[in-house]
Amino acid sequence: MSHSPRVSVLLPVHNGMPFLVETVDSLLCQSFKDFELIILDDGSTDEGVDYLRSLGDDRVRYHRLERAGLVAALNLGLSQARSETIARIDADDLAAPTRLEEQYRYLEAHPSCVLLGCDYWEIDAQGNVISENPLTMTSDLTLRFQLCFHATFSHPGVMFRGGVVRELGGYRPQFDVSEDYDLFTRLALRGHVACLPRKLLRKRIHGGAVSIVHRERGLKQSSGIARSYVSAMFPDFDAQWIGDLYLLYQGRSPERSTPAKILWSFEQLCERYSERHDPLPEDVLQSFRAVRHNLGWQCLKKARSSLSDIKEALAWFVAARRFEPDDLSLRAAFQRRVRRMGLRLGATAQRRETRLAK
Structure with missing residues (x-):
């Protein structure tokens, strides 16, 4: 060439x-x-x-x-x-x-x-x-x-x-x-x-x-990258907990943050981002909700895995509730169970009708 x-x-x-x-x-x-x-x-x-x-x-x-x-x-x-x-x-x-x-x-x-x-x-x-x-x-x-x-x-x-x-x-x-x-x-x-x-x-x-x-080593490197990235975007922002926020989003245990500090980091990050780019387009707001939803469920999983320590489990559950994913409530959980039961019953009825038709 x-x-x-x-x-x-x-x-x-x-x-x-x-x-x-x-x-x-x-x-x-x-x-x-x-x-x-x-x-x-x-x-x-x-x-x-x-x-x-x-x-x-x-x-x-x-x-x-x-x-x-x-x-x-x-x-x-x-x-x-x-x-x-x-x-x-x-x-x-x-x-x-x-x-x-x-x-x-x-x-x-x-x-x-x-x-x-x-x-x-x-x-x-x-x-x-x-x-x-x-x-x-x-x-x-x-x-x-x-x-x-x-x-x-x-x-x-x-x-x-x-x-x-x-x-x-x-x-x-x-x-x-x-x-x-x-x-x-x-x-x-x-x-x-x-x-x-x-x-x-x-x-x-x-x-x-x-x-x-090399997933585990990659997660450790990436948590540091996330912290550096946020620090560069917002130099006056205390980004020391962002690495743990990253790990939680990936389904891993934070290294040193409490649930309250992780929640604070996320709320402060969203606030800074909103102030810089006001007004935020709908797709960014949708992204906020998607990340919040995932973090809420990760906190709930941490609460379930920490039941041997009631104090820690409660702290994770409080954080999960404050992240407020749309379907975290008991009412929503009950509605999902009812829908699943309805689908199973419908599938059973359909199979029975198919057998009778044969």
Whole structure:
């Protein structure tokens, strides 16, 4: 490829077979042709090495590392990229045929956007769809708020401004599991972020994924990232409990916060966010409610698991009630049970009618 491509795709891989072939094929068959595929082979020892070296497409650039790790591989890719528009994909995921085209057009039309995600399916090792990610968050303000609690974007489905990432120092090695979340929060502090409500990626879920194998270390890194992110957004805000708020949202036990402090952190965060962006659009208010709902249920779970210590259980239950998820009340619980009983009775009656008809 003699000219500079409009998009550089970074594909890190370590022993990516048997999924790697499908992934590469999904990229080389894109409707958008003006891109380079930078394959970053991080010390693979499987048959994928021969496959990668045999690719005859002149858009493919192969780089071999000697087991340097994901962050080092990605930073090498950033240094080698000839385009300022960078796309990511993992060696076990599949890009929809129009993914690069749709994301590139959006970034061209929105120069202030520094990070763009997309909706996606989750698939199993055989490629079967196991869930549809119910994407409801696409606007800058909503995504920016959601980043306080999780990575929000699927890393292999993003496209971003390479120049901005290089100015930020690239991927940081101290976040070897949560490198994506760290990058997303830093980009959100530099420009607009967005997400296309189109399923442009099939994200493979299997036991060997790094995020699953090293989940606990990733959660510890991410809780610190969340605290740093909120501190950068609101320098005068006491964000010391935000890390525990993040852990609770993820269903983990806070490290040092009391239920009251976690509740206070959330309320203060929402108040600061509302003051800065007043009036808040409806999708942001909806996001507030969704996060509050999840935190309320996590508090309720903590109360149930703490019954051996009545004082602690009561504190978690009080916090759960104050978070006020819509269906936490006893009345709502009774209504749900009645609905379930009605559905079961209806299904039983239908089966009986079917047997009689036969």
